[in-house]
Amino acid sequence: MASIAHELAKNQKEISVSEFFEKNKQILGFDSLTRALITSVKETVDNSLDACEDASILPEILVKIEKMDNTEYKLTEEDNGPGIVKAQVPNVFARLLYGSRFHTRAQRRGQQGIGVSAVVMYSQLTTGKAATVRSKISDEDTAYECDLILDTKKNRPERLREDRVIWDREHGTSIQVHLKGKYMGGKQSVFEYLKGTAIVNPHAKITFVPPEGVPIVFERASDQVPPPTKPVMPHPEGVELGELLSMAKYTESLKMTSFLSSEFSRISNRVAKEVCELAGVPPEQRPTKLTLEQAGAVLEAMKKVRIMAPETDCLSPIGETLIRKGLKNVLGDVKAEFYAPPITREPKVFAGNPFIVEVGIVYGGELSKEEPVQILRFANRVPLMYQQGACATTQAIENVDWRRYGLEQRGGHGIPFGPAIIMVHLASTKIPFTSESKEAVANIPEIKEEIELALKACARRLKTHLNKAEKKSKAKVKFEIVQDIIPMIAEKSAKIVGKPVPELSGTITKIMNVVWIDDEVSYEKKRHHVLVRIYNYTPKSQGFHLHMVVPFDKIDPKSLELQPLEVRDGNKVTWDIKRVSSTEEFQLKFDLTGLSQEEYGENEVYVSGIDAASVIGVDVLPGDWDLEHLKITGELPVDEGAAAEEGEEEDVDYDEGAEVIKDEE
Amino acid sequence: MKNSERHQNAVDKLTGIAQEVYDQLDGGKIPKMMIPLRTKSNIRFDSKAAVWKYGKAMGARSAKKLTGAQMLLRTMYMLEFIEDMIKDSKSSTLREMYYISEGWPKAKFSAQDESNMLAEDLEIITGCMREDFKLRPEEDGARVMGNITIQETDRKGKKKKINCRDDVGDSGYGVPYNVEKEKIEFVDSDADFIIAIETGGMFDRLVENKFDEDAHAVVVHLKGQPARSTRRFIKRLNEEMKLPVVTFTDGDPWSFRIHASIAYGAIKTAHISEYLATPTAEFVGITASDILNYELPTDKLNDKDIQALNAEKTDPRFKDEFWKHEIDLMLEIGKKAEQQALAKYGLDYVTDTYLPEKLGQLGILK
Numbered sequence A: 001m002a003s004i005a006h007e008l009a010k011n012q013k014e015i016s017v018s019e020f021f022e023k024n025k026q027i028l029g030f031d032s033l034t035r036a037l038i039t040s041v042k043e044t045v046d047n048s049l050d051a052c053e054d055a056s057i058l059p060e061i062l063v064k065i066e067k068m069d070n071t072e073y074k075l076t077e078e079d080n081g082p083g084i085v086k087a088q089v090p091n092v093f094a095r096l097l098y099g100s101r102f103h104t105r106a107q108r109r110g111q112q113g114i115g116v117s118a119v120v121m122y123s124q125l126t127t128g129k130a131a132t133v134r135s136k137i138s139d140e141d142t143a144y145e146c147d148l149i150l151d152t153k154k155n156r157p158e159r160l161r162e163d164r165v166i167w168d169r170e171h172g173t174s175i176q177v178h179l180k181g182k183y184m185g186g187k188q189s190v191f192e193y194l195k196g197t198a199i200v201n202p203h204a205k206i207t208f209v210p211p212e213g214v215p216i217v218f219e220r221a222s223d224q225v226p227p228p229t230k231p232v233m234p235h236p237e238g239v240e241l242g243e244l245l246s247m248a249k250y251t252e253s254l255k256m257t258s259f260l261s262s263e264f265s266r267i268s269n270r271v272a273k274e275v276c277e278l279a280g281v282p283p284e285q286r287p288t289k290l291t292l293e294q295a296g297a298v299l300e301a302m303k304k305v306r307i308m309a310p311e312t313d314c315l316s317p318i319g320e321t322l323i324r325k326g327l328k329n330v331l332g333d334v335k336a337e338f339y340a341p342p343i344t345r346e347p348k349v350f351a352g353n354p355f356i357v358e359v360g361i362v363y364g365g366e367l368s369k370e371e372p373v374q375i376l377r378f379a380n381r382v383p384l385m386y387q388q389g390a391c392a393t394t395q396a397i398e399n400v401d402w403r404r405y406g407l408e409q410r411g412g413h414g415i416p417f418g419p420a421i422i423m424v425h426l427a428s429t430k431i432p433f434t435s436e437s438k439e440a441v442a443n444i445p446e447i448k449e450e451i452e453l454a455l456k457a458c459a460r461r462l463k464t465h466l467n468k469a470e471k472k473s474k475a476k477v478k479f480e481i482v483q484d485i486i487p488m489i490a491e492k493s494a495k496i497v498g499k500p501v502p503e504l505s506g507t508i509t510k511i512m513n514v515v516w517i518d519d520e521v522s523y524e525k526k527r528h529h530v531l532v533r534i535y536n537y538t539p540k541s542q543g544f545h546l547h548m549v550v551p552f553d554k555i556d557p558k559s560l561e562l563q564p565l566e567v568r569d570g571n572k573v574t575w576d577i578k579r580v581s582s583t584e585e586f587q588l589k590f591d592l593t594g595l596s597q598e599e600y601g602e603n604e605v606y607v608s609g610i611d612a613a614s615v616i617g618v619d620v621l622p623g624d625w626d627l628e629h630l631k632i633t634g635e636l637p638v639d640e641g642a643a644a645e646e647g648e649e650e651d652v653d654y655d656e657g658a659e660v661i662k663d664e665e
Numbered sequence B: 001m002k003n004s005e006r007h008q009n010a011v012d013k014l015t016g017i018a019q020e021v022y023d024q025l026d027g028g029k030i031p032k033m034m035i036p037l038r039t040k041s042n043i044r045f046d047s048k049a050a051v052w053k054y055g056k057a058m059g060a061r062s063a064k065k066l067t068g069a070q071m072l073l074r075t076m077y078m079l080e081f082i083e084d085m086i087k088d089s090k091s092s093t094l095r096e097m098y099y100i101s102e103g104w105p106k107a108k109f110s111a112q113d114e115s116n117m118l119a120e121d122l123e124i125i126t127g128c129m130r131e132d133f134k135l136r137p138e139e140d141g142a143r144v145m146g147n148i149t150i151q152e153t154d155r156k157g158k159k160k161k162i163n164c165r166d167d168v169g170d171s172g173y174g175v176p177y178n179v180e181k182e183k184i185e186f187v188d189s190d191a192d193f194i195i196a197i198e199t200g201g202m203f204d205r206l207v208e209n210k211f212d213e214d215a216h217a218v219v220v221h222l223k224g225q226p227a228r229s230t231r232r233f234i235k236r237l238n239e240e241m242k243l244p245v246v247t248f249t250d251g252d253p254w255s256f257r258i259h260a261s262i263a264y265g266a267i268k269t270a271h272i273s274e275y276l277a278t279p280t281a282e283f284v285g286i287t288a289s290d291i292l293n294y295e296l297p298t299d300k301l302n303d304k305d306i307q308a309l310n311a312e313k314t315d316p317r318f319k320d321e322f323w324k325h326e327i328d329l330m331l332e333i334g335k336k337a338e339q340q341a342l343a344k345y346g347l348d349y350v351t352d353t354y355l356p357e358k359l360g361q362l363g364i365l366k
């Protein structure tokens, strides 16, 4: 992309900017009235978020859309970012390919230096009106404001008016444009874009004032500004010939060795010398003199020399906790049954660029069971709205056999069906898009593989939950039988025959013949209340060990009645449940303090020292706390209790005969 | 048996069911009830009565599963309800009983079908009839038109003689839900046979064409799948007045089942087939052959029809050559026809041509 940008820059003198714009309308994202409006919001909001992140400011963003006439809208976008110095304002907003991003490799939303100037240009071409920009930096008392148009012949800004105005905020930037557009709802809309933005930027507060109707506020779910990410030099792995040549041409270094060591990451002076030697290029040679053949030799040499993998601290993934927070915060009205703990993978590299994949899954609640799952795609914290089918993310989702993880999928391929939202975030110093409109991630094998691995890892967590839920609901049914229905049958039959109500423990333990363990966690007043109920529905008394994964130092000691037998690694806690008599119940209770609600969502309970088939509700602890193994296989042991009981019962079930006995239609 | 004896017998039998459940609970067992399977694979031909009855295969209703447990609880509620009715000399319709279950925690019926079936289950287990439980159907039975005279005992205990042609309007005599001797007696008849008709339209056609008078027929409207009282009424007429019975229905798989329930016994009520079925009844309804021979207007068989026909191929009641042939033929041509399709040849065609031909073959009309 950077090389394209350079190309475009070189050509700037030859063709007029408006011509360039007209030709590239589609790749710039202005090819339809609806999309033009979304793109304008997107470019301005992306810039605001980038600027706030660079300055470690918690973003507060306003987007306001007013309808002027049939197709003309006024867009106002405001942030509380660091502001832009007066001298730069005209260039930033009214000069194509002017930006601070396209030479650097860093995880940013903006990459090309086209974004907001394209918005100004589009507005000018469709309405003839100037853009109004206001910006204030914290050292100054007043804000700088100006009306700008773009001289389309020279690609230079032209100021129509400038002023200093009082602005009751410390710093920030606002831009106002008039443009032809169409405001619509639906899957591809300004609202959905902002919603997606709010999910992956839980630290931002975004207020949206739509043309009609009430303002919508996406409150912030976190007060942590993502740590600033360092820009990095390109890693030699994956640099292309043209890129190397143009870097050599524009460098300020005077020697090949210093050029290589200062403009590439992971190349030390020593390595640079080695490369030159191998390539047969004099180390002292001026980089500007590098010939095509020499450049080819340098590339070859760089492949042979041992070079460390790219550094990865330049990436800022959202992180598992914040993804969950963001999803919960924005999708709260879905009332999801389950937020699968998100997955943030370790950094990997493609073509010299480090990247990280993150995945989250939201399941159940009011999501539709009959429709394809919703896919939320993000790149460097920016929602991708268009070209879903062409995106590596979508293709990775289609490659996973979701039937194994509890979703429906015809033939084990394609977009699965079911009540789920799948979100995928790709963070990289350079996102490989399929085109300049930055809507679809290109099909890079390394990236696709990582996305698939992340999807599967998260899907396993979903499956574990679904298995658990299914087991629980089976147990609940039996529970209803023995707790409610059997006692009522006993009471009624006793009344009819005129005898005392019989003792039921024999019948009850025969029906259940398990130890049922039910756990729950609730959160109120900054405390998690954890309750594990153990019902012994077997004919004899039972003793076993109960294990939980819980941060032991967060347990309020006053709330804990039964002291654990052992605590390992600070969170692997074992209790000795000595004796629960037949048909008796035992409760293990404690409170956790000092954790946010998200930090402890579901209990992880296991047992040991008891036959797996005679416990419902929890799993048997794998040998030596090998929980990873349990998670990886995800396949829970079959319900052997149920299988055994079906075997012993030879009778045909009278009420479940498949045959219809009615003669009518 | 006298009424009061019958009710006492019912109470004893029902209490026996409760006793059994009680004993199982008291013995620490999982309570269950064994009931003959009410499936087509479990009906057997009873050569003595010449009807189909349940065989020996039994199914269990066990409290181990949720449905079983719920049905057992419902059974207990129902027993109590029936015993209370008998004690208080009350009775209720099946529909009322369904609504009564609204007040049964954890045991509410989800549809009336369910409560009707449970009432039948109790009949099967106790060998009693639902009338003995003081339960009655809410719907009345059929309409009857023809020269027979019956004596009905009305609500006030007064006996009334009714001629089913001269003393009734054009819609005929309405069969009450109770058609036993205490309610209805047959006095006299000048009819040669009974013709049981599926649709109201065809019943009215025969009445308007005075088929009852001209052919000396008793015309009975079945109202689709006939109620118990209708089947019982026909059976009694057949036995006591020695009148042969024919059924005249549409030509589709469902109509074949209507005939089967009259002639062979319905699967659902096979425990009382002896009491409801008329084994000598003959079929004069539309067959697949008729569709071809009479070139009748038809409809295409839908998926459900085809399923039903295929099910009939494994239904022991349809095992004879006649049915095998007609069912296969219908599947082959993929068509069905209504009895009123005969109107293609004019309104009188059914009474002037079709029925005389069919009844002639059977030797009923000369």
Ligand SMILES: Nc1ncnc2c1ncn2[C@@H]1O[C@H](COP(=O)(O)OP(=O)(O)OP(=O)(O)O)[C@@H](O)[C@H]1O
Binding pocket: A043, A047, A048, A051, A079, A081, A082, A083, A084, A092, A098, A099, A100, A101, A102, A109, A110, A111, A112, A113, A114, A115, A116, A117, A173
């Ligand atoms: N709201 C803002 N606050 C502070 N600086 C801004 C703001 N908007 C834009 N800028 C600066 O102006 C530059 C140009 O923005 P522009 O959107 O044209 O390009 P970009 O964001 O670098 O790349 P892209 O074309 O991918 O959006 C940015 O790189 C940034 O330095």
Ligand SMILES: [Mg+2]
Binding pocket: A043, A046, A047, A109, A110, A111, A113, A114, A115, A116
């Ligand atoms: Mg930008």
